[in-house]
Amino acid sequence: MSDAGAEEAALRALNRMGSRKGAAKPAATLRLSSNTDNTGTARKRRFVRDGDVPVEHHQLARTSARPVAASTGADEVRLNKALENERRARGDAERQIHDLEVAQRSLTTRLGHAEVLMAELKQTLAVRDQELADRTAELVRERATVQQAAEEIRALRKQIRKSSARNESAGIHDDVPTDENGQQPIKWWKD
Template sequence: MPSKDERSESEISEDSLRLALERLGANNRKRPNHTMHPKPSSEPRRRRFVQEGQVVVEHHQGSRATQRVSAAPGDDHAEEMNRLRNLLRLEQRRAEDAQRELGDAQVQLRTLETHLVHEKLHVKELKSRCADVEQALLDSQVIVERLREQVAAPKAAAERVAASGEIVVRKTRGPGRPPKVRPPIDPAGEPEPVQWWKD
């Protein structure tokens, strides 16, 4: 069991320690916080001991430097978010412009396809007309050749008759038919006419 001297020494030391700590705390309370800020030190801050029935509440206010440092990442974050939002808006505008241009290009493509189909139909129609005209030309050439043959046949017959002395009797028949040619009459084989008026 401790002696009275030991108890008194421990009480004195404990009481003196409390008083010293209270003085330190009182000095801190007397200093105005808004005029002087404690210099940040590398040593941890001393804490007050709690007496019985007392609750110590400490308010920690960061220094302006720590507030700036803590605010700076938030500002950087806000700036980064604004930058990313602006990039997103820009990309959305580009996407909308690309969609609009795509729609315009599709409309132009449909228009060109329609024009192409119309031109193909027009070309087909022109080809059929050309084929009809070519057929008509071939038919007219055949007719011209037949007419030339028909014109050449009477001339050839007339030349043969003139050369052989044949008499040609022309009868009007339909156009395009050559005239009939009669064989020449032999005057030696013909009988003499009968003179009936003299008997």
């Protein structure tokens, strides 16, 4: 076993022995001293000599119970205040948790309502899109019908123009007598 290992084992044993004391404060743990100080230079080890370490002798056989460390009134007040602060903090945390759960439920409900509304609006939009597509197809058919009628009208006008041009060129007129000015007489009687 090396010197470092033996030194660590001895310090652990001393720490265990010190932790058995019934002191109010936890026993300070012994630490290994490093071979260097904070300047980085190597320090020389110092070994314990007789009289440097105080030694306490304890009796192993006890006849009476160990006395309990009596707490002072100031310690009790301080501990009661700390306990009350912890209770208050716990109550605040529980209220905050409750408020957050209520907010979460509210947001979950609002999200559900929004999803239902969105589904309804999508369905309405799909119906409207279908109606618009139907109306657009109907409009296209009507425009085609109007265009066809316009073409028929143009064709009829051309036909009328051609027939009137033929009639004028052929000199075909009704056998209606005309006066010297070329006007037809007006009928004053009823047929």
